Amino acid sequence: MLDRRNLTVVTGALAHRLLIADGTCTGAEYSRGGEILRVEADCEVILTAGSIGSAQLLLLSGIGPAAELRALDIDIQADLPGVGRNFQDHCLAGVVYSASRPVPDGVNNHGDLIALLRSSPELDAPDVELLFMDLPFHPPTMTGPQNGYTIGFSYLRPHSRGSLVLASADPTAAPLIDPAFLTDERDVTRMVTALELARGVGGSRALAQWRDKEVFPGPASQDADELHAYLRRSVGTYFHPVGTCRMGSDPESVVDANLRVRGISRLRVADASVMPTLVAANPNATVLAIAERAAAMIYGRALWKAF
Numbered sequence: 571m572l573d574r575r576n577l578t579v580v581t582g583a584l585a586h587r588l589l590i591a592d593g594t595c596t597g598a599e600y601s602r603g604g605e606i607l608r609v610e611a612d613c614e615v616i617l618t619a620g621s622i623g624s625a626q627l628l629l630l631s632g633i634g635p636a637a638e639l640r641a642l643d644i645d646i647q648a649d650l651p652g653v654g655r656n657f658q659d660h661c662l663a664g665v666v667y668s669a670s671r672p673v674p675d676g677v678n679n680h681g682d683l684i685a686l687l688r689s690s691p692e693l694d695a696p697d698v699e700l701l702f703m704d705l706p707f708h709p710p711t712m713t714g715p716q717n718g719y720t721i722g723f724s725y726l727r728p729h730s731r732g733s734l735v736l737a738s739a740d741p742t743a744a745p746l747i748d749p750a751f752l753t754d755e756r757d758v759t760r761m762v763t764a765l766e767l768a769r770g771v772g773g774s775r776a777l778a779q780w781r782d783k784e785v786f787p788g789p790a791s792q793d794a795d796e797l798h799a800y801l802r803r804s805v806g807t808y809f810h811p812v813g814t815c816r817m818g819s820d821p822e823s824v825v826d827a828n829l830r831v832r833g834i835s836r837l838r839v840a841d842a843s844v845m846p847t848l849v850a851a852n853p854n855a856t857v858l859a860i861a862e863r864a865a866a867m868i869y870g871r872a873l874w875k876a877f
Contacts, residue, residue, distance in 0.1 A: 583607075585623075586741040588615065588631040588837065590647045595837035614836045614868065618861075621843040622734065625654045625814035626745045628824070629736050633834060642739045648833035652822040653815060654745075657732035658848040660699075660808035661751040663761065663801055664707045664722040665768045666786040668715035670779070676704040681722075685771075686851075689725070689763040697850055698764040699724045700771060708786055709804055715785055721772040723764035724808050726850035729754035734814050751805055761805070762797050810853050815843035828867055829860075840864035 583602040588595050589610075597610040617624050628634055632645045634653035639646055676682040680703050686696035701722035706714040732750035737743045752758050765787075771777070772784065783789075787800035815824040815831075825831055829838040842857050849856050 584741060585619065585627055586630065588617070588627060588633075590631060590633075590834065593647070593833065594835045595831075611836070614838060616864065616868070617831075617837065617839045618841045620841050621657070621811040621814045622745065622747070624839050624841055624843045625734050626736065626741075628653050628815065628831070628839075629745075630739065630741055633831065638735060642736055644736075644739050648831070650824055650832060652824045654734040655731070655822065656813040656816045656846070657734055657747070657749060657811060658728060658730075658813045658845075659732070659749050659751070660724045660726060660728065660810045660848065661749070661757075661761070661805045662701075662722055662724045662808040663765070663805045664701075664703065664720040664786070665765065665772050665784060666706045666708055666714055666718060666720050667772055667777075667780075668706075668718045668782040668785050670782040672717060673704050673719050673780070680704050680707075686726075687767055689760050689767070695850065697725065697727045697760065698767060699726055699851075700764075700768055706785070709806060712786065712804065715782075718782075718785065719780065721768040723761070723768040725757055725760040725764055726848075727760075728848065729756045731813075749807060749811075751807075752802060758798060758801065761801050762794065765797060765801070810848065812842040812845040812848050812853060815839045816846050817844045818846060829864055838864065838868070 580602065583600045586599045586601060589597040589599060595615045597608055599606065599608050617627060619627055629639065632639060632647035633650055635651045636646050636649040681701050683702040685700040687698045687700065688696050689698050703720040703722055706718035707720040707722060708714045730750045730753045732748045734745050734747050737746050787797060791797055791800055817823060817825050817827065825839050825844050829840050829844060831837045831839060840860055842853055844860065
């Protein structure tokens with residue numbers, strides 16, 4: 571193991587809030603084993619708690635929409651109305667089939683094959699993802715087959731925008747998240763197209779030896795109203811949340827182009843929450859790029875010199 575005297579990792583801890591004095595971030599407060607502790611910073615504080623945690627911690631620290639924070643008796647450190655707004659995520663649904671033979675387990679967490687497709691031929695890049703799953707994937711409120719498989723589908727350029735707000739000033743309370751899936755009709759239209767693409771694959775000759783029948787949405791669901799209804803009761807998260815601490819230069823932005831929180835010195839955010847728009851792909855590689863860029867900024871050198 572490398573000797574890293576400049577690194578201390580504290581496990582089993584819960585961050586409560588950032589410490590702000592005269593508009594400067596000076597550290598953080600956290601609890602561990604029932605004890606409230608503080609860590610002081612003599613330089614910058616870098617917040618990387620993800621699109622949920624980073625927005626929640628900023629709000630708990632008094633950085634966010636002033637009216638909402640006052641309603642929870644949180645002292646205002648910076649009135650930033652964009653904190654917790656601009657929530658984006660890929661929504662995921664599937665065409666579920668019962669299988670005519672036992673479906674063997676896959677290798678990579680039930681999804682061994684992904685396809686990127688265009689919902690319309692004139693698009694310059696794919697905007698739909700199909701995900702082949704070795705199990706019947708559906709919400710627990712729906713009863714599916716014991717043995718089956720799913721052609722999952724997701725629209726990769728969603729227009730819908732959700733939000734994250736605090737439930738209370740208690741850091742142990744989970745925030746309230748409204749992903750606002752399918753609130754923009756453009757997303758509904760594209761998800762119906764994605765469903766039809768998934769159906770085309772699921773009903774193909776190549777899968778005939780595995781296919782028993784389509785269970786969800788079911789062969790009787792053909793018109794737009796029926797497919798819309800199926801989407802609204804079956805769609806869920808793809809676990810790709812971004813955007814709650816959006817980068818920009820307008821009043822709704824939370825961080826600037828150097829990832830510094832507006833109105834607070836010595837504080838940056840460096841995770842998926844700073845993304846203004848969700849990428850049309852799984853965002854993990856983009857988050858790694860944000861981290862590399864943040865490291866170069868903090869270290870004070872051009873990005874290309876960091877490699």
